Every structure is written in C-alpha cells, then in structure tokens.
Amino acid sequence: MSDANNATTAPNSALAAERAEDEYTGPMLAADGTPLKRSLNRALRRQKISALLLIAPLLIFVLVTFIAPIADMLFRSVENQIVQDTLPRTTTELKNWDSEGGELPDQTVYKSLYQDIYVAQERKLHTRLGSRLNYELTGASSLFRKSGRGVDDIGEVYQDQFEDLNAFWKKGENWNDVLGSDAWLAAMNDWKKASGDAQPPFEMRDGIADILPQTADYYSIFADFVQNEDEDNLYKEDPWPLIYSAFYDDLTGPTAEQVATYAGPGATELAEAAAAAPSFATVDYMDAFADIDKDWVELPIWQTIATYSPKFTNGYFLNAVDMQKTPDGPALRPEDERIYWTLFKRTLFMSVCITLSCILLGYPIGWILANLPARTANLLMILVLLPFWTSLLVRTSAWKVMLQQQGVINDTLVWLGVVADDSRLALINNQTGTIIAMTHILLPFMILPLYSVMKTVPPSYLRAAKSLGATNWTAFWRVYFPQSVPGIGAGSILVFILSIGYYITPEIVGGRTGTFISNRIAYHISSSLNWGLAAALGAILLAVVLGLYYAYDKIVGIDNVKLGG
C-alpha cells in the first residue's frame, strides 16, 4: 500500500525536493506535503493502534475475567456500606453519641432504630445486616432476626389509637387521598392493573410535606416499596404501622400548628386527629427494644454499630492479622482466638520446605533428562508429565492410601521390620503429609524449567573443565551449576507461588497442623460467608507474594530466571 503510494507520488516528490532545495527552509516534508515528523508519527500511531487491536481480545478477556474480579474481591476487604445503607438514620444519630462514655444512646437513637429496622424488615434486609454484624459481635444475627419480628408491635400502639379514634385512618384509600397529589389520584383512577401498564408513580400532594414532614417522608418510602418491590396497587394498600408513628410525631411535633392550614380531602379527620394526638398513650422506644431483647439496652451492640458505621472499614484487615477494632482503637485479639498469624507463618514455612524438596528431587531428574539420548529422555519426560494428566483429587487421595498408618508404606516398613507394629509412623494428617503430597504434585513445575535450562548447557563445558584439571565436583559446582541457576530460580518461583495458594491437598492430607491460610480463605468464602475477611486475607497473601517477588528480584535478579533456552 505505502509502496504503491510512493510509486505514484515519486515524480511529485522529486519535484518537491528540488523546489525545497531552492526556496523551502521549514521542517522537512513528506511526499504528500505534510511535515515528515507528523507523517511519521501518524504512521507509528496507526501501527500501535493495529497492534493494540490485535491484542484487544486477549486484553479484554484478561480485564474482564481476571483483573476485574480480583479488584472487586479486594474492594470487599474494606467495603462496609451495609451498616449505613440499612440503618441510615440510626448511624447519623449515633455520630453524636459517645461510645466510650458508658451511657446508652438516647431515645432519638432508639426511635431512628425503630424506623430503620421497620423499613429494613419490610425489604428483608435486617437479617443480612444481622449476619454482617455477627462477624463482629456474637448474637447480632438473632438479635436482628428477633427485632425484625418485634418492630410491628411498636408502631401498632399508635396505629390502634388512630384507628380507634376514627376508622377513616384504617383505609389505604383515605391516606392516599390526603397525601397523594390530585393528578396522581386521577391517574390511579384511570389505571387498570389488568391492562399491564405500569402503575403511575406516587406523587406527593403540594405542600403536604410542610404540614406532615415525617409522614410524607415515610409514606414515600412506603409508596416506593409497594409500587416497585411488591408491585401491588398502592391505592388499596393499608399503610405500615411505621406511618402511624410518624403521623403521631408530626401531629405533636413542631409542625403541629401547620395542620390547621390544610384544606384538602380529609381535612376534618386530620383536625380531629391533631386535637386528639397529644393525649395518646406514647411509646417508649428504648423500653420497647428492651422488650424485644435486653441486648439492645447494653453497650456492646451500640459500640459495634458505631464502630462499623463508616462506609469503609479496616476491620477486616485487622481481623486478618488477629486484631480487632475496639472503642479504644485496634487491639490484639484474645490469645485463644489468634490464628491467622500462625497460619501465615506456617504457609510460608511449608511452602519453602516444599520448594526445597522439589529442588532436591527435581535437580537430579532434570540433569538425567538433559543428558540422556533424546528418545529415552522423551520417554522419561512422559513419566514426569503423567501426573498432570491425572486428577488432583485422585493423586491426593492416592497419597492417603499410601501414607496412612494402615497404609502401603507403613505396612511395608512393618513387614521389613523397620518399625514396630504398635509404633507405625504418622505420615499423614500432619505437616509431613502435606509436604510429601504437595512435593509430588508440584514436582513437574520444578523439573520442566530445570530440564529446559540444562538442555542449553553445552556438555563440552564440563569436558573442558575436566581437561583443565577440575575434579568432578569442581567441574559441576563451578561450571555446570551456575549455568543451571536460572532454571532453579524459575522453578522455585513457580512452585513457591503455587504452593502458597494451595488448599485442596492440605485440606485432605493436612490434618490439623498441615493446613494453610488458603484453607481458612476457602472456609470464609464458602462456609462462613465472611467474604470481607476472606478478601482481606487474600489481599495480604497477594501482598506477601509480591513482596517476596520484589525481594527475589533485588537479590537474585528477575533477569536471571529462565523457563527455557
């Protein structure tokens, strides 16, 4: 393409060049008259874009299936919006509460708690928050489940009184007439559910929010819930008990005198209610919650809610290093609950052991493979690769049969008389078992890079060293070994990083002392559902691996790693 261009524009460019020699002194121009620099840039950019387009499928694939999920998972380790989202009013009110003062929060907080839990239980979100807070405070789970069942009673105190005063307040239709705008009421009148059209969204009557601010507030939440989540006919729906308590608060609160200004539908009933409300029996929200569960009148649940109110928390990370958030700041957990630090250390220690035993076993095999005639080497290579074609679970379970006390190895040793029948070796369900099984499983990852690096070391070097008088050992140690180090490096990185994240094998053969941090991560992902903690543990593990990789680069140099010739 560009050749063709050149050909057709050649006469022009020759002319242009002549002309440039004569008069033009500006930047050098390309054949089509644009400055050469810009033209070159453009060509380069085109090249870059086409290169990018070529790798785009892979890039998008990696982004979508690898980077994004990892980022999403890591984000969970600090994300904590559920508390604020489920208890918005309570957490706002709690900001003014001194969590270390030893005093319970005041009535306004309990009232907001009632309102929050009422809305949450309608949306079935309260138990979710209970499970979340149960990670921090034992008992929160059933506390919230119970409270969800109990809040109905609290609002019914006002509901019953308003309904006893005038049956007008029983009916959803009447509430809608008072609170809904005329346009919306007309639209609702025309709307037929059976027609399949969407229900006209609720609109508040003009000015009603000034007269009954809280009622209007909760009624719009109620309307939104009925119309969008339950998808019922709002006009026929009787309001939540929560609306009645807000209604009571409006009629007895600072906006009470505004009621007289209202002249819309139900004005008489409203005036009657406003007159009667001040003499109603009231609800003591704190007592009501104490009736549901006495935990609500004790400090721990409030401290926990206050501590975990912010949208983001370092609580999961503190948990992951055996610490906890307390009102006085981070503190170490009680000794009988510390486990992660032990597991991190154990994971690192055992991964190093596995890597070393892989080097010890893999190096001679790599050497033999590299020095055998190609045909034999290929045959042996199949033996090395064979485990790759067998299921991981099968290989691990086979080790169980081999290593257990009534297993093949112990039976053989007893038969040979090496160990006594009553003191069979404990080779499984401990660290030994994990190291043996994982060394076997990860060995190919060590042998393959070793083999491909050793293959490139010319045998003549060793012969040359020997002919110059080196002993076998010196020739190996001073000449051969240094050239195989990149293979060891590559194999070690592979084996170490793979083993640090292993969990199936340790779970099966590790018993209680041979399990890794990954087993706890798996537990929190699939059993306890504490994904935040799992994410924090995973993030720490990732940071440790990256840190070790960096250290390796500084000490050995990452250029010194080869996966092949």
Add this chain to the structure above:
Amino acid sequence: MKFTTTLLASSAIVGAGTLAFADAHGNMAKEMTLVSWGGAYQASQDKAYVQPYLEMHPDVTAVWDESSAEAVAKLRAMNEAGNVTWDLVDVVAADAIRLCDEGLAMEIDADEVLAAAPDGTSASDDFGDLLVSDCFIPQIVYSTTFGYRTDMVGDTPPTKICDVFDTDAYPGKRALEKRPINNMEWALLCDGVDKADVYDVLATPEGQEKALAKLDTIKDDVIWWSAGADTPQLLADGEIVMGSTYNGRLFSVIEEQKQPVAMLWDAQVFDLDGWIIPAGLPDDRLARVMDFVKFATDTQRLADQSKYISYGPARLSSAPLVGQHADMGIDMAPHMPTDPANAQNTFLYNYEFWADYRDDIDAKFQAWLAQ
C-alpha cells in the same frame, strides 16, 4: 397479635404468588436444574421422585448439579451477578436459614405450596417443628453419630457417647468433624454438664474453654474429617476405632459393604436436609418448580426415598409407610435415626444458637486446633 399479623402477611404474599402461578400455568418451563449432594443421597432423590415426575411429564428434563456443599456461596455469587441458574437447591437446614436471612431463598407458605397428608392433615402440621425457616422445605431427618470397629473394641463395645473420650478403654484413633458444631456439645456432655444446660454453658467463654479442654484430652488421638466419606473410609481401613459421620454413610459401610462396623446411636445429633427455592425466579421456572416440589415432598414420595437410603422422612405421615430397602430387601425402620430404639438420647441441631455463635466459637476452635 404479632403472630397472626405475620401469618396473615405471609399468606397474603403467597396468595398473590399462587395467583401468578395459575396465570403462568400454561407455560411452565421445560427444564429444571436441581442441586444436590451427589452420591447415594442424590441417587435416592432421583429414584424416589425425580424419575417418577419425569415419567409423568415426558416433555420435562431435569439436570442435576452436585453443588450443595457450596450452595450458599454460589447462590450468593449468582444473585450478585443477577443470573440464578438453579431452580431448586438441596441444603441442610442451617444453610437454608442463612439463605433466608440473606434474602437469597424464597419464603413459602407450607400449606399453600406443599401437599397435605393423605388423611387431610395440613402440610404445616405434618412437617410440624421441622419447618425451621420460612424458606425451608424439609425432606429428611439425618443424624450425625458414631460408628465403631467391632473387631477393635474387645468384648465391651462402646455404648455411651463418653466412650469416645475414653482412650484407656478404647485405645486407637477417633475421627471427628473439623468444626465445633456437635463436638462441643459432646465434649460438654462428657464433662459432666447436664444435657439441658449444654447450650447455656456453651454460650459462655468459660463453657467454651471447658469444652475445648475436654476435647484437648483426646486431641492427639483424633483425625479430623471434613468430607462425610472420610470416616467410612477410615473405618473400613482400620485407621480408626470409632468416628462420627452421617448415619446413612455408616449404613452403607455396615449393610452394603459388610464391614465389621456397628452403630453407636447415643447422643446422636438430628439435623434436617431439604429444599429451598432461590429468590427471584422467572414465572415459568417458578411454576415448574412449585409443581415439582409439591409432588416431590408428598407423603408417599418421602416414604419412597427411605427405600434407597437410611434417612428418616421429614413428614409424620410418611413414617408408617417406610418399608424395605429396594435392592437388599432389609427392613429400613431399624436403621432410621428416628427409630425409638435408636433415639433414646438425642440432640436436635440448635439452629438459633449456632447461627449466633458459629463465627465466634469457630474462631476459637480453629485457633485451638492449630496450636
């Protein structure tokens, strides 16, 4: 008052729901994805009600997914991704409660959704207390209990749960599940705590320490299992002298594989397994599942299941119909955990207690285990 309101509210919800099914009755989905545990248990479900249902509805296909062990985490992930591909999920009751709490399972009204007993008893009375959650449809009662090698215990086979803790009388390894649930209760029981007080004691830090201290006395003699198949294998190989697992697993070791193993029913812990319907299914799939689940949990079908596996049917009305094993022709009743001879001293899994204390006690248990 509160109770009736909840009841009315929930029946209103379900009432609306049934209307929707009726509307969609004409276009029920043709395919169901059922999730279960695999192995002999799933096979018993398949033979007892899935195949019969498919014979009645030749145009319907059912696909099994053996993911019950990770059902809670997977359902949560599916729900977050907004694409729930499962139609009916078999879970243990504790998981059903959590799925219900998380809003991942659909609330149902037993009397609306499930078939009444042949004598007209309503489903909610027939299942009774086993309806431990608003989302849970029980199928079977199973128990976690002990099996022991008859050839390794001498002339005095173990008869009490505390024999598990007696390493002098019964030397050798034991297998216990690698989690605090059940083990803590047994430890307290054998540490002299009254059965009625077990959970009160276990709720206190001192009680938890006490239980761990008791477990500490046999710590070196325990192989900790995490898969239900571990204990049967260990028993068959003679690795352990006794071990806990699900009673159905022990049944197959004893009766099908004829191993020298016997049951120790003392202080067995009953637990429930059943269906949940994932929340937010499209109408046509929901209609199909509702149709299936009504059939699959009726009195005869639950009784049929016990022909294939030694778990007790969750319906009271199914109990008299329990017959003989389909292949071996032995009476199944004496192998049921609920058989009066076996159920002299039992626990029922305490769902509420463990929902609250699971995270806390598990942290302590795992820390103790790792030491």
